[in-house]
Amino acid sequence: MTKKITLPITDSDIRNLKAGDSVLLSGSIITGRDAAHKRLFELIQQGKELPVKLKGEIIYYVGPAPAKPGYAVGPAGPTSSYRMDKYAPALLDLGLKGMIGKGARNKAVIDSIVKNGCVYFAAIGGAAALIAKSIKSEELLCYEDLGTEAVRRYTVEDFPCIVAIDCQGNNVYETEPKKYCRE
């Protein structure tokens, strides 16, 4: 069964999500990947104010292709999440409620997800043209100089993803491959 969630996500939404659930997200999310995370993390370490509010938000690890005329956004599939592992716990500590990416996370991130009551969603890597259909508009928030890596706000409608790690730390990347392992 697919669960529909209207953003901003609530703590009760998060508690009801179980690893493996198919989810359609509607509302507003922010974007950021390697270079933006590095900058945000450095500001956090220096105790400075961030140019974007993280509390209650969901961040999508994406660097979109440019939009062709007539399109709201260009193809925009998830990038590999593990590269953000170094930075993610600091962002979750500031109230970020969710992350959307692809692939495994390290133990520190999983512990931080559990500690902060957050959720990690997986979108399908390489399904960028399809995923972009659920992104209705975009707005630049900061770090325009980073080009595709700038931080943007996306308005999404039925954005498809799967709960990869839930707030109890259940992790589909651990549990699911084991079911099909024939080695």
Place this chain on the structure above:
Amino acid sequence: MDIRQIKSEEITAAVKKLFLSCNYFIGEDIMCALENARRQEQSEVGKSVLAQIIENDKIAAAEEIPLCQDTGMAILFVEYGDRVVVEGKSFEDAVNEGVRQAYSDGYLRKSVVSDPVFDRTNTKDNTPAVIHTRIVSGNTIRITAGGKGFGSENMSAIKMVTPSYGVEGVKQFILDTVRNAGPNPCPPIVVGVGIGGTFERAAQLAKKATFRPIDTCHPDERYASLEKELLEKINKMGFGPAGLGGSTTAIGVNIETAPTHIAGMPVAVNICCHAARHASTEI
């Protein structure tokens, strides 16, 4: 054979066309493998992921938009005829101009930074391309080009295996590399393997292997059977489509080989995502 003059504009136009085409249109070999995988996949989630990937690739082709947002670093394998003289720009400049035009005019993502460590500033036109050139006899230029995303590139590895480890050592390194990559490189993957040569030759062969259609096999039966055996073993690992569990972790294993030194047996594994993009032309 007479010397043939080719205008640099012709090379630029051909290169531009290759990068647009490979980023919008997935190869028939890949589409066919994805369709087969969807029929055979044991996991329901895996089937659904494969269906979405197939739908995605059809949307990209129909609308002429990139099938993945990571339109990659531009890589070209060139067989340059020794009877060809390029008029106008240098060959390399003509190629980079083609890359620039494809990535700018074709709404492809610019993903290249000018310096790897200290100054990671985007070059804003996806240049420079990585160009592997071989001088061959003839009066044509043959180019196979592809955009390589880094989600899978980052999962690649090379090892200087030594002869006493034999074919078992080769297999183990390849399987370990795929296992370490796990769900990260956008499975189902294409595994390009280069065996032999030197350190850098093995890596180049591995890349070349990812550019070979996956419905072909190594001409030597022993390597062809190794390709088949490795594909079966990888699909028993269980990672499945998108790494969410299933029986389709790879859709192809391509091996390329070269003579090597008496003391060595280098093995390079270049992992490619399901968006295995390449196109060829002859000028």
